Amino acid sequence: MPDTVLIARPALASAATGHFGAPGTGVTLAALPEDRLWQALARPGTDPAPMLAYGAGRCPLRSIGPGQWLIVGVGTGTLAEAQAALAPTFALSDQTHGRMRVSLSGPRAADLLAKGTAVNLALLPEGGAAQTLFGHIGITLARTGPEAFELAVLRGFALSLWDELILLGREYGIEARA
Amino acid sequence: MASLIPCPHCGPRPKEEFTVRGAALPRPAPNAPVAEWQAHVYLRENPRGDYAEHWHHSGGCRRWLVVNRNTATHAVHSVTDAAGERP
Ligand SMILES: [Zn+2]
Numbered sequence: 001m002p003d004t005v006l007i008a009r010p011a012l013a014s015a016a017t018g019h020f021g022a023p024g025t026g027v028t029l030a031a032l033p034e035d036r037l038w039q040a041l042a043r044p045g046t047d048p049a050p051m052l053a054y055g056a057g058r059c060p061l062r063s064i065g066p067g068q069w070l071i072v073g074v075g076t077g078t079l080a081e082a083q084a085a086l087a088p089t090f091a092l093s094d095q096t097h098g099r100m101r102v103s104l105s106g107p108r109a110a111d112l113l114a115k116g117t118a119v120n121l122a123l124l125p126e127g128g129a130a131q132t133l134f135g136h137i138g139i140t141l142a143r144t145g146p147e148a149f150e151l152a153v154l155r156g157f158a159l160s161l162w163d164e165l166i167l168l169g170r171e172y173g174i175e176a177r178a
Numbered sequence: 179m180a181s182l183i184p185c186p187h188c189g190p191r192p193k194e195e196f197t198v199r200g201a202a203l204p205r206p207a208p209n210a211p212v213a214e215w216q217a218h219v220y221l222r223e224n225p226r227g228d229y230a231e232h233w234h235h236s237g238g239c240r241r242w243l244v245v246n247r248n249t250a251t252h253a254v255h256s257v258t259d260a261a262g263e264r265p
Pocket of ligand 1: 187188238239
C-alpha cells in the first residue's frame, strides 16, 4: 500500500472569484496570505504587551478570551525565538496552517457582517477584535479600518464562509479575489 | 429564553453562541449518601422564576459562566465567570 502523500494546497484555491450581484462594489472580499498566525495562552489578566512585536499590521494581537490571543502578521523573530523569549509567562503554538484569514472591506462591509454576527460593530474600535459566530461558523473578527475587517476562520470552514459572504454580499455588489 | 446574554468577557451576545449545561447547584460532599447524589445528578426543580445555570460561551471566549436569569420574564440578573465561584 502506498504511503499517503500530503500536498500543501491553499484552502481557498478553488474559491469562486469575480464580481457578484448588484452593479458596483459595495464590498470587497479577499484571501490574505497564510504567513503567520500563532495562538498564545497565559494566566487570565496577564498584560499581552510583550507579544506585540511578533505580529504586524493594524491588529497584530487579537484577544479571543481571558488569557487567550491570536498573534497575526509577520513581525520580529521566529516562533522558536518568541517561545524562548516569552516563556514561561506565555505558551505559543503555530496555527498558521489551521486558520485562514480573509479581508472584507468597503462601504457596505459592516452591513454584510451584521447579517451574520450579533457583535455590535459600532462599538468595535479599529485594532479591536472579537471571537464570535458568523451564522454557524466560528470566526475571530478584527477591525482593521473604518470600513475594513478581517475574519480568521478554521481552515476547513474557509470555503463555506467564503461562499456565504458572497451570497450575503450580492445585494451590495461584491468583488471576490482569492 | 433570554436571547441576549451579557458575557463578562465579550459583552452582549446572542444565546446561539452559548451551550447550556443546566442548573448551577452546590456539589454534595464526596461521602454524602447515595440518595443525596442521586438527587444532585438527576432531580431538577424546573422553577418558574429565578434560576442559576452554567452556560458555556462556546462561540466566544469559551469560558464557563454562571447565568442568573428569570425563566418567566426572560430577565438576566447577572452573568459571572464560573471560576470566580470556586471556594
Ligand atoms: Zn464570552
